[in-house]
Amino acid sequence: MASETKPVLHGYFRSSCSWRVRIAFALKGIEYDHVPVNLIKDGGQQLTEQYKKLNPMLQVPAVELDGITLSQSLAVIQYIDETRPGPRLLPADPKQRAQVRMISDIIASGIQPLQNLYVIQKIGAEKVQWAQHFIDRGFQALEPILKQTAGKYCVGDEISMADICLVPQVYNAERFKVDVGQYPTIKRLNQTLLEIEAFIVTNPSGQPDTPVDQRA
Amino acid sequence: MASETKPVLHGYFRSSCSWRVRIAFALKGIEYDHVPVNLIKDGGQQLTEQYKKLNPMLQVPAVELDGITLSQSLAVIQYIDETRPGPRLLPADPKQRAQVRMISDIIASGIQPLQNLYVIQKIGAEKVQWAQHFIDRGFQALEPILKQTAGKYCVGDEISMADICLVPQVYNAERFKVDVGQYPTIKRLNQTLLEIEAFIVTNPSGQPDTPVDQRA
Structure with a gap:
C-alpha cells in the first residue's frame, strides 16, 4: 500500500x-x-x-x-x-470474530477503564480495593466465557485480539494483587501466551x- | 445465510x-x-x-x-x-473504519463505563458530579476529533457505529445535566441524528x- x-x-x-x-x-x-x-x-x-x-x-x-x-x-x-x-488478529469466521470482540470489549470497556490511572487517582485512598473489585468482577465474567470459547488461546487455537487484551489485563491484576489463581482458564491462557515471542x-x-x- | x-x-x-x-x-x-x-x-x-x-x-x-x-x-x-x-454500519475505507472505531471506543471505553449504573452505585452520594466529570472529560476530547472527522454525520456523510454510540451517550449526558451546548459539533450531530427514523x-x-x- x-x-x-x-x-x-x-x-x-x-x-x-x-x-x-x-x-x-x-x-x-x-x-x-x-x-x-x-x-x-x-x-x-x-x-x-x-x-x-x-x-x-x-x-x-x-x-x-x-x-x-x-x-x-x-x-x-x-x-x-x-x-x-x-x-490475522481476528479470525475469519464471523461468529469467532464476534467472540473475539466481545472478550476484548469486556476487558477494554468493562475492566480496564475502571482501574485506569486517571480514574483511580480520583478514588484516592481506596484505590487498590476499588481496582481489585472491578478486576475481580470482570474476571468472574470472563472465566466462564473463556471456558466456552478457548482452545489453546482465548478463542480457538489462533492468537487474536482477545489474547492481546488478556495478557496486559492479567499484568494489571497482578499489580493490584488480585489472586489470578481463582480463574484457572485465565491463568492457563496467560501462562501459555507469556511464552510467545511477541508477548x-x-x-x-x-x-x-x-x-x-x-x-x- | x-x-x-x-x-x-x-x-x-x-x-x-x-x-x-x-x-x-x-x-x-x-x-x-x-x-x-x-x-x-x-x-x-x-x-x-x-x-x-x-x-x-x-x-x-x-x-x-x-x-x-x-x-x-x-x-x-x-x-x-x-x-x-x-x-453498512462501518465505512468501506480502512482509515474511516478506524476513525469510526476510535470514536465508538472513546464513548464505549472512555465515557460510558464510568457513568454506568453499577459504577455510580458504588460512588454513592457524589454520583452525579462523578458522572458529569467523566462525561465532560470525554466530550472535551470528542469535540475536536468530531470537528475533524464529521461531515453530515460523525465520520463523513454516512451513518456509522460512531453515530450509534453518540446519540445514546448524549442522552445520558442530558440525564446527568451536562451542558451539551458547550460542544457544538456533538450537539449538531445529535440533533441531526435524532430526526432519523432508526433513532x-x-x-x-x-x-x-x-x-x-x-x-x-
Whole structure:
C-alpha cells in the first residue's frame, strides 16, 4: 500500500493499552518508532498541550500512521489487521470474530477503564480495593466465557485480539494483587501466551522507557 | 445465510448500550424479539442466576442470535454488520473504519463505563458530579476529533457505529445535566441524528418496557 509509513507509537511501558498495541505490532512484524510518554513524571506528560493534539483523551497510546492519528488501542489493532499482511488478529469466521470482540470489549470497556490511572487517582485512598473489585468482577465474567470459547488461546487455537487484551489485563491484576489463581482458564491462557515471542519482547519489564529498577 | 435466526435482545429501555443495539437493528431493518431486563426492579433483574448465564457481566444488552449469545454492544453491531445485508454500519475505507472505531471506543471505553449504573452505585452520594466529570472529560476530547472527522454525520456523510454510540451517550449526558451546548459539533450531530427514523423508533421514551410516566 503506497500510503504505508513506519508508525510512531506514543506510549508508556506500563500502560496496558500501550502494551496491547506493542503486541499487535510484534505479531504482525511491524517496525515502529517509539516516543515515550511518562504518565507520572512532570505531573504526567500526557497532559501537555502538545500531547493533547495527538490524543485529546490525554491517554496513551496514540499512534501516527498512514497520515492519520489514532487513539484507542482496539481501533489501532483492527486498522493494522485490515491494512497489513501477517497473521490475522481476528479470525475469519464471523461468529469467532464476534467472540473475539466481545472478550476484548469486556476487558477494554468493562475492566480496564475502571482501574485506569486517571480514574483511580480520583478514588484516592481506596484505590487498590476499588481496582481489585472491578478486576475481580470482570474476571468472574470472563472465566466462564473463556471456558466456552478457548482452545489453546482465548478463542480457538489462533492468537487474536482477545489474547492481546488478556495478557496486559492479567499484568494489571497482578499489580493490584488480585489472586489470578481463582480463574484457572485465565491463568492457563496467560501462562501459555507469556511464552510467545511477541508477548515476551513487548513486556513492560523490557521497554526502552522501562526504568532501570523495574527491568526484568 | 442458513444459520440466520430472529435475534432475541435482552435489554432495558434506558440503557444506552441496549439503545445502541436497537439502533443498529433498525438501521439494518432486522426484526427481533425483545426480553425486558429491568435494572432497577426486584433489586436488578440482571443479577439473577438465569440472566448470569446469558451475560456473566450482569449487564444489558445480551443478544441471542445464530446459535450464539453475545454481550458487548459493539461486538453485536459489528457482527450484524458482517452477516446481514442493508446499509453498512462501518465505512468501506480502512482509515474511516478506524476513525469510526476510535470514536465508538472513546464513548464505549472512555465515557460510558464510568457513568454506568453499577459504577455510580458504588460512588454513592457524589454520583452525579462523578458522572458529569467523566462525561465532560470525554466530550472535551470528542469535540475536536468530531470537528475533524464529521461531515453530515460523525465520520463523513454516512451513518456509522460512531453515530450509534453518540446519540445514546448524549442522552445520558442530558440525564446527568451536562451542558451539551458547550460542544457544538456533538450537539449538531445529535440533533441531526435524532430526526432519523432508526433513532426515533428506538428512543428510550417509546420502548415496550418504558414505564407509562416516562413515555414521550
